[in-house]
Amino acid sequence: MPPGGPEDRSPDPSALPEDPEDLFPGTAAERTRLAWARTAIAFGAVGLAMLRGEPVAGLLVLAVTPLIWALGRYVSATALPQTRSRRLLLVTVAVTSVAALATVAALLGHGGPVRLR
Amino acid sequence: MSKAWSGPDGKSTSPAGKPAPAAPLPGVPVTIGAPGKRRRGGGATSSHDERQGNQPGEPGDAEPDVRFTLANERTFLAWNRTALALVVAGLGIVQLLPPFPRVPWGRHALGVPLIVLGAVVSVTAYQEWRHTQKALRRSEPIPQSVLPRILVGTITGVAALSAVVLLVSAVR
Numbered sequence A: 001m002p003p004g005g006p007e008d009r010s011p012d013p014s015a016l017p018e019d020p021e022d023l024f025p026g027t028a029a030e031r032t033r034l035a036w037a038r039t040a041i042a043f044g045a046v047g048l049a050m051l052r053g054e055p056v057a058g059l060l061v062l063a064v065t066p067l068i069w070a071l072g073r074y075v076s077a078t079a080l081p082q083t084r085s086r087r088l089l090l091v092t093v094a095v096t097s098v099a100a101l102a103t104v105a106a107l108l109g110h111g112g113p114v115r116l117r
Numbered sequence B: 001m002s003k004a005w006s007g008p009d010g011k012s013t014s015p016a017g018k019p020a021p022a023a024p025l026p027g028v029p030v031t032i033g034a035p036g037k038r039r040r041g042g043g044a045t046s047s048h049d050e051r052q053g054n055q056p057g058e059p060g061d062a063e064p065d066v067r068f069t070l071a072n073e074r075t076f077l078a079w080n081r082t083a084l085a086l087v088v089a090g091l092g093i094v095q096l097l098p099p100f101p102r103v104p105w106g107r108h109a110l111g112v113p114l115i116v117l118g119a120v121v122s123v124t125a126y127q128e129w130r131h132t133q134k135a136l137r138r139s140e141p142i143p144q145s146v147l148p149r150i151l152v153g154t155i156t157g158v159a160a161l162s163a164v165v166l167l168v169s170a171v172r
Helices: A026-053 A055-074 A081-108 B047-053 B066-096 B106-137 B147-171
Strands: none
Touching: A026 A055, A026 A081, A026 B066, A055 A081, A081 B066, A081 B106, B066 B106, B106 B147
16 A cells, blocks of 8 residues: 555554544543542642631531532443432532632631621 | 443443443543534434433433533532632621721612622523533534623622722722
């Protein structure tokens, strides 16, 4: 076969696919599991950071961390769409709750501008 | 091949052990946002997948290639980590910084918007995940994300406010 000839362009079944993921499709699932682990670690870090100023809020956030970790473990590639949607909604609810706790801590905590009398 | 990449019924989707050139899994066409509707038949969407992917009230929408679903999910998770980082940054500004001289409200003016932005980013990320998943199911173009604009706008505003607070505390 002459190099550069038209025969070279014929599809070779043993050639690497355009997207390496086609060859090792499991890497996408692995990357997603790692993303869930990073998210759980982020929750843990936020909880630890909040422990100093607001111990109760910090403990609450730390309690959510294993839940996020478990969610990541149980979200599989074959999960039903409705189940997946509910699990991701749980993450949003958790992050929004952390933000609400942080807002309360910032406004009402030590040295805050709003004083409860 | 990872277990997650077998079909839902456990069947391998890669025929004859060869690396599949495209779409090794049951799903919609590989081209994201292809203008046409999803393919029918041709093995791209198995009947099992159709049953699994159908949403109530949306007959005919097939669950997309699981790689796209996972990529969409990773994007959602990345935005939520960004949201958590914003919350921590805002809380750190309020609780860890010493008060600005002559600007007692400075820390709260800078920190609280970041915390609120964290909540907004998380909720918007979920909405965008849903819209993207819907577009993938219908082989429609992926909707453009508004999150970068929200993030850039708020961070620019907070940066400008930081400059004002620092100037006021230094000059006055």
